[in-house]
Amino acid sequence: MGSYDKKIAEGTKQFLEPGESVKAAFITQPRGTTQAIAGVHALGATQAGGHAAAAAQAGFAITKPMALAVTERRLLSLKISSALGMGIGGEVKELAGAVPLAQVDNIELKKAGMAKIITVSVNGTEFKLEANVKADVDSLISAYNAAKGGG
DSSP states (O other), X not given: OOHHHHHHHHHHGGGOOTTOOEEEEEEEEETTHHHHHTTOHHHHHHHHHHHHHHHHHTTOOOOSSEEEEEESSEXXXXXXXXXXXXXXXXXXXXXXXXXXXXXXXXXXXXXXXXXXXXXXXXXXXEEEEEEETTSOHHHHHHHHHHHHTOO
16 A cells, blocks of 8 residues: 555554455545636536546445445445645545445556546446545455456
8 A cells, every 4th residue: 555545544444344444445535526727617517527427326325525445244435534645645634425235336457648537436326526546446456356256
């Protein structure tokens, strides 16, 4: 785990059930957030809002800034402080959402230039997140697959 991943895992302990531990985590945000910040505000904000609404419909809250984490039992979204780089910021503030892994249909990764696009399906509803190119999404997907019994 990188510096933020370790910080997230440590900060998440207060929200875990007995015997549960964070297997992988990374900093992310609703898809479209970068567009909204980079000047295509209306399109990006609409896109990010749509993904947040889809996640809510699935019974899983997402926020920004946030981290996504997987344990042996659950997928978690965590509200964090802004990550400023070099390990500064990114402290876990609260548990925003949690669902048992049995309700998570799939987590997929696509790379798009300097970003990673993560498609999460919960209770049959898809929503998308985005992360920077250094985010260790592969470890989260591997931990998710292992916990679900598929790898």
